[in-house]
Amino acid sequence: MVGKVTTIQKMSASRLPNIMGFSPWATPNDELNQTIKARKEGVHHYEIQVGEAADWGNDLEDIILTRAAERLGLSDLRLEYTEPYLYKDILQASLDGGAKAQNLVVNTDPAANIYVMTHDGTITLDGPGVLEAKLTRAAPSDTPAPYRGPIQLQGQMLCTGAQWGVIATLYQGVELYLYLYKADTEMQQKIVMACSDFERRVRDEDWYPAMSATEAADMKGDAPEDVEIDADDELQEKIDRLAHLRTELKAYQALVDDLQLDIMNGMGEANVCNAGRYRVTWPVRRIKAKPAQTKEIPAVEEHWARAKTLKVEEL
Numbered sequence: 001m002v003g004k005v006t007t008i009q010k011m012s013a014s015r016l017p018n019i020m021g022f023s024p025w026a027t028p029n030d031e032l033n034q035t036i037k038a039r040k041e042g043v044h045h046y047e048i049q050v051g052e053a054a055d056w057g058n059d060l061e062d063i064i065l066t067r068a069a070e071r072l073g074l075s076d077l078r079l080e081y082t083e084p085y086l087y088k089d090i091l092q093a094s095l096d097g098g099a100k101a102q103n104l105v106v107n108t109d110p111a112a113n114i115y116v117m118t119h120d121g122t123i124t125l126d127g128p129g130v131l132e133a134k135l136t137r138a139a140p141s142d143t144p145a146p147y148r149g150p151i152q153l154q155g156q157m158l159c160t161g162a163q164w165g166v167i168a169t170l171y172q173g174v175e176l177y178l179y180l181y182k183a184d185t186e187m188q189q190k191i192v193m194a195c196s197d198f199e200r201r202v203r204d205e206d207w208y209p210a211m212s213a214t215e216a217a218d219m220k221g222d223a224p225e226d227v228e229i230d231a232d233d234e235l236q237e238k239i240d241r242l243a244h245l246r247t248e249l250k251a252y253q254a255l256v257d258d259l260q261l262d263i264m265n266g267m268g269e270a271n272v273c274n275a276g277r278y279r280v281t282w283p284v285r286r287i288k289a290k291p292a293q294t295k296e297i298p299a300v301e302e303h304w305a306r307a308k309t310l311k312v313e314e315l
Contacts, residue, residue: 006084007096008034009043011195012153013093017147021207024147027215028198028208035202055127057135058172064133065097068168068178071114072106074099074125085159090195093159096133101125101164113177114187115142117150123180125164129142136168144169144179149285157183260310271306277315283307 006012011019011031018026034046062079069077077099084092108114108121122124134148144150151165157165167179201208210216231239263280267273273280289302 005082006092008038008046009044010035010084010092011090011198012084013091013152013159014193016091016155017151019198020151020190022146022151022209029210029215029219032198032201032208035198036205039202039237052178053135053137053176056173057133060135061133064135064168064170064176065131067176068131068133068166069097069099071112071176071178072101072125072166072180074101074129076100076129082132085156085194087155087159090199091155091159091191093156095156095160097131098128098160098162098269100128110142113140113175114180115177116180117143120183122166123182125180128160128162129164129166130160130162132156132165132167134167135173136169137172139173140171140177142177143175147212149179150181151187151191153181153182154187157181158188158191206218263310278311279315281311281313283311 004024006014015031017023018031019028038044038046038283065079066077069072075095079097081095081098082095086092104125106116106125106276108116115121121286130153132153134144134149136148138148144167147170148207152167153167159162163183164273165181165183168183169177169179171177202204207219210219263273264282267280267282273282284304284306286306287300287303290300292299
């Protein structure tokens with residue numbers, strides 16, 4: 001293992017899931033912000049605290065790929081790359097490993113934890129290919145999540161020109177799964193479009209649409225001067241729907257409150273009510289005695305208190 005050879009100033013294959021909306025860990029704007037900041041500061045690498053699991057992944061990377069090459073019968077295994085591969089000026093890729101094959105036919109074999117990601121479960125490996133090592137505490141799966149290698153691998157194949165690639169994933173430290181892919185022209189075209197758009201957004205500092213209300217609020221920074229706009233037809237329709245739904249929610253909440261109160265009155269002293277396919281529980285909790293804190297906060301005697309919300313379970 002050589003370490004990081006790509007720069008944060010350009011999009012890289014490992015970051016592709018983040019800008020394409022596949023990652024649960026980072027948003028497109030997270031990546032955009034990092035790259036804009038890096039270019040302004042002249043920084044190429046940021047120190048990222050990723051924890052012990054990632055450290056083990058780095059330590060075991062060569063072993064994972066060596067075992068993968070042996071299991072598949074690959075030749076000319078290479079585990080060190082000191083320079084990134086580039087696709088034009090919009091994407092870069094560092095490789096964990098590479099290998100070669102000569103008309104090697106591989107079929108899906110669940111008994112050997114080999115999964116060929118083609119429609120018929122068969123692939124012919126010929127010429128050079130790329131290898132990507134992963135380590136995760138997640139449970140094994142016969143299809144890896146897009147952010148656990150598939151998108152990254154297509155980016156690596158795009159940059160290198162390889163026509164096949166392997167994701168070798170060690171699950172929970174004990175099960176090695178191998179996922180084999182052909183170069184996917186359609187997916188690679190989506191990657192090219194995403195990278196071209198990313199490069200333009202970096203240059204223009206043009207943010208992606210927010211992925212959450214929290215991100216939308218954070219993107220606006222300090223309070224700006226008052227700015228008014230007139231809604232176009234599309235925005236007007238969404239505002240009308242929002243206002244309508246909020247009114248409906250208030251009405252439904254009032255109805256919920258009234259129904260709950262009627263049920264509480266109907267249950268009387270009972271704390272459980274069986275109603276057809278529903279079981280209603282009125283939780284009761286024990287309040288421990290507490291001594292007086294101040295004159296304003298008197299002592300509390302031990303007692304039982306009913307919850308203010310009923311629990312309704314479908315049987």
